[in-house]
Amino acid sequence: QSALTQPPSASGSPGQSVTISCTGTSSDIGTYNYVSWYQQHPGKAPKLMIYEVTKRPSGVSDRFSGSKSGNTASLTVSGLQAEDEADYYCSSYAASNTLFGTGTKVTVL
């Protein structure tokens, strides 16, 4: 049960878009449509941004969108804003288990 792989960092200027990848295997992301994305600001608990690959919880901006292709899921943040600067983690269901991604720090330049 290895962690899902994310790039350590990503960045963009305000108004730009940034996409974060999350690579797993055929045993997790490749099999299940239960990929979630969490945003975490320093000192805070994570916040759910995307679930079931593409769904947004109530109250989450439509600037956040998710997708999946094969064993890789992606989170896109459009129209970057200062408050989007945070750590982002993907997670995937894998036969009663949950795997988290290694985390990506998004910086708004």
Next chain:
Amino acid sequence: QVQLVQSGAGVKKAGASVKVSCKASGYTFTGYYIHWVRQAPGQGLEWMGWINPNSGVTHYAQKFQGWVTLTRDTSISTAYMELNRLRSDDTAMYYCARTSYGPVLVVDYWGQGTLITVSS
């Protein structure tokens, strides 16, 4: 309103055990699975396992099997996470998390976190 209130921070000696509580309110405790997630300082999220508060059935990440015990007391709507044989690298923030997706971790509410520091 839904709340998960965890027990306070603590310092433990290496080799000791710790038991963290997570008291639920504002909803039917037995209707939602509780997962436990930890985060070492400056590190990423690590999933530990889940408990079905209704049946008491548990499932642990392979790494934590035989080392972590998840329990619950439905009479007081509280879930517990006990970690044994603590080591310095168990120093972390421990979170309980509610999900309406059963064994699938889709967290709608998190506890505030409990910082456990393990000293040698």
